[in-house]
Amino acid sequence: MLSLRPILFILLPALLGLAGAQELNTLIKGAEATANSVEIESLQTTYDQTLGVFRAVGSVVVKYGETTVYCDRAEYHQGTGDIFASGNVTIYRPGNLSRGDEAVYNINTGEITATELETGANSFFLSLGEVTLPSENVDVIRAQSAFLTTDDSETPNWRIKARKIVVYPDRYVAFHGATAYVGKVPVFYFPYFVQPVNSELGYMVMPGYSDAWGAFSLNQYGFMIGEHTLAKAKLDYRSARGVAGGINLESMRFRGQPNFGRVQFYYAQDQTPNVTPGGRPRNQLIDSDRYRLNFQHRVYLPGPEESSLYLDVDINKLSDQFFYLDFFPGEFRYDPQPDNLVNLVKYHPRGTLSLLGRFELNDFYRTDERSPELALDLTRQPIFNGGLFLEGTTSFSVLAEDLAGFETLNIQDSITKAKADVNFLQSQEARATDEQLSVSLLRAQQQDLLLQLERTIDNRSYNRFDIFQQLVRPMQFADWLNVVPRVGAGYTHYSAVTARGLDGQLLESVDSLERPSLHAGVDLSFKLSRAYPGVRNRKIGLDQLRHILQPYSRFSYLAADDLSQSLPAIDRLAPTTKDRPLDVTRFTATDALRNWNIVRVGMYNRLLTKRNGGTFPWFDLNSFVDIYGKDPEFSREVSNLFNELRWNPLPWLTASVDSQLPLSGEYGFSEVNSYLTFQPKPNFNFSLGQFFLEDHPFFFDSNTTRLSTYTRVNDNWGFGTAHFYEAETDSLRLQQYTIHRDLSSWTAALGAQIRDNLGNDEFGLVFSLTLKAFPRVGTPTDLLNPTSNRFGGF
Known part of the structure; x- marks a missing residue:
């Protein structure tokens, strides 16, 4: 490499004959200043002192900062900072490569001026006739006679050729007189066409077929409103249901942050509102005018900058309880009963103060209303500087809960049937002789049932003040035994407790209830470890090994009155397969607190290895069991045996198993959820999941196996499958098959789905075509994946 400093000494003899000592001194100082930033490498380099021009010929390489110019010939003009390059010119800047026959690069502005220039950035490739490429911090780039593609090959499989283009970096590209080509065949002509850079801007379409929707076409056009609001206009057609549309902001x-800053409106004039996706008639009549209106936002106060005081708003108004199921099944699976709340929050490192309002906006859902709930949650924090910590919660709530509309109708139907049965049995009882006793018994049973139905609580409400504070003192003895005692006390007061039946009749009324509570507990644990530096096996990802064994136990005692007989609870326990928390501060079913005496005994096993210069968890196993002195839910003496296993030996092999097995026959059940992902060969990978549940007191037995595979047949073709098999019903619940075709810068996919919906098979077919090289860019022919949240799933 030849820098400017050596050039001075090569030219020194000639310079001595042309200039005096003072002139030579000035020349050397000026050239040294340039030498600090520009380097020229070539077969022959000369310097014109009069013009201040360096000329280089033959395999020229000019470097300035992070920019490098390659060419056959070059001139560098010190005065202007221009580098004139010609002959096989290549200009490299980070993230950008430009090629052409002639170009001018200015080191002061970073601007490139050229004719017949090829350039690329962020997977865009452009061929430009006459263009000026400014520096990185530019607002607009203009070019004449240009074409654009994302296919980096001599013969791109698609391109857009335009008489003129205007590029607004990170925003959009405007084409004037544009023709779209597939290969060499022109397929579209656009007098004027704008393509946004953001993948959610511009036009997108997803066609397909399913039994639930029939033939469908989901269409979306994204555009900006001002600088801060993205709008998505939707117009969809489903042959089984009709036309629908809306807009998202x-x-x-x-x-x-998908939970903030959005408004969604969608309306459908449904042709078949009373037909389920499986094709069966509904028991309830649904109006054909169906809609959703969603508003989720966070407002920082005073704003607009982020602050510790903010207001969260989550409003979801639906026309009926089946709207998500029929039109947005992906959202239905994720959140079948959306909430409605407003929450004012003040955050502090020591705790959070919140004022929550939850209300019933959709009467077809059962909702616990809070109007309002004021809560203060204190994080664990030191007090008295003596190793003692305090944590706890305090809240005041005005609570109410109504039955959902369909629940009320179902119970009223049952009451009507029960009354008819009682009247019939009374008529039979008058005629009965030998069978009088059995008829009377049946009538008595039906009357009891009728009484229970008529006393069904349709509305329950009360005010509740609740406080619980706990002291924690972590300690360590003999540098190995960790002891964490906890002691806490709480008080709950209920007032204006009422419960009303379906006819509005007052079934229960209590002026005041109270429940003091006392909690005590202690955590014990210690660690044993041993290193195995000689254990190495690259096939299973082992580079040395350390085994850590941590036995632990947690004792929890709670004394609290059981109010279940006198309180129509709202914050109650829900059926689950998970273990209940033993820490009162994390127990959210406030109304269900009652005496317990539990010891949790467990063992934590961990195997660590070295990977990427650090410690890596190769294997984890957490096993524990609860032993009951007093069971707050049932009459168990011991819980199931829980095991949580994680194995991550290699990037292409992971496994997990969560299981619980009964240790006693009473109230015990079995659950095993296991998952494996494996890529045995570079062109094949699969994932296998098995989910087993048996003898649960609330949930049905299930034995589901899920298998998904992907096979890369060659560089251009791939094949994917997914199957769900339910052994309890001996049914293949879901089949999915997808063919993938690599089209260089594009990926095409054709997918088919068959779903067994309670004996009725549903069929679906979807085609997608997306840009592989630059997936952030949407094009006029984008056909999106059917599972995309942009269209609500399929």
Whole structure:
């Protein structure tokens, strides 16, 4: 490499004959200043002192900062900072490569001026006739006679050729007189066409077929309103249900946070509202005018900057309880009963103060209303500087809960049937002789049932004040035994307790109830470890091994009155297969607190190895069991044996098993959920899941196996499958088959799905075509994946 400093000494003899000592001194100082930033490498380099021009010929390489120019010939003009390059010119800047026959690069502005220039950035490739490429911090780039593609090959399989293009970096590209080509065949002509850079802008379409929707076409056009609001207009057609559409508004300030900054409206004039996706008639009549209106936002106060005081708003108004199921099944599986709340929050490192209002906006859902609930949650924090910590919660709530509309109708139907049965049995009882006793017994049973139905609580409400505070003192003895005692006390007061039946009759009324509580507990644990530096096996990802064994136990005692007989609870326990928390501060079913005496005994096993210069968890196993002195839910003496296993030996092999097995026959059940992902060969990978549940007191038995595979047949073709098999019913619940075709810069996929919906098979077919090289860019012919949240799933 030849830098400017050596050039001075090569030219020194000639310079001595042309200039005096003072002139030579000045020349050397000026050239040294340039030498600190520009380097020239070539077969022959000369310097014109009069013009201040360096000329280089033959395999020229000019470097300035992070920019490198390759060419056959070059001139560098010190005065202007221009580098004139010609002959096989290549200009490299980080993230950008430009090629052409002639180009001018200015080191002061970073601007490139050229004719017949090929350039690329962020997987865009452009061929430009006459263009000026400014520096990185530019607002607009203009070019004449250009074409654009994302296929980096001599013969791109698609391109857009335009008389003129205007590029607004990170925003959009405007084409004037544009023709779209597939290969060499022109397929579209656009006098004027704008393509946004953001994948959610511009036009997108997803066609397909399913038994639930018939033939469908989901269409979306994204555009900006101002600088901070992304709008998505939707117009969809489903042959089984008709035309639907709406608009979504999303705040760009909350990008990446799907729960804030969005408004969604969608309306459908449904042709078949009373037919389920499986084709069966519904028991309830649904109006054909169906809609959703959703508003989720966070407002920082005083704003607009983020602060510790903010207001969260989550409003979801639906026309009926089946709307998500019929039109947005992906959202239905994720959140079948959306909430409605407003929450004012003040955050502090020591705790959170919140004022929550939850209300019933959709009367077809059962909702616990809080109007309002004021809560203070204190995080664990030191007090008295003596190793003692305090944590706890305090709240005041005005609570109410109504039955859902369909629940009320179902119970009223049952009451009507029970009354008819009682009247019939009374008529039979008058005639009965030998069978009088059995008829009377049946009538008595039906009357008891009728009484229970008529006393069904349709509305329950009360006010509740609740406080619980706990002291924690972590300690360690003999540098190995960890002891964490806890002691806490709480008080709950209920007032204006009422419960009303379906006819509005007052079934229960209590002026005041109270429940003091006392909690005590202690955690014990210690660690044993041993290193095995000689254990190495690359096939299973082992580079040395350390085994850590941590036995632990947690004792929890709670004394609290059982109010279940006198309180129509709202915050109650829900059926689950998970273990209940033993810490009162994390127990959210406040109304269900009652005496317990539990010891949790467990063992934590961990195998650690070295990977990527750090410690890596190769294997984890947590096993524990609860032993009951007093069971708050049932009459158990011991819980199931819980095991939580994680194995991560290699990037292409992971496994997990969560299981619980009964240790006693009474109230015990079995659950095993296991999952494996494995890529045995570079062109084949699969995932296998098995989910087993048996003898649960509330949930049905299930034995489901899920298998998904992907096979890369060659560089251009791939094949994917997914199957769900339910052994309890001996049915293949779901089949999915997808063919993938690699089209260089594009990926095409054709997918088919068959679902067994309680004996009725549902069929679906979807085609997608997406840009592989630059998936952030949407094009006019984008056909999106059917599972995309942009369209609500399929």
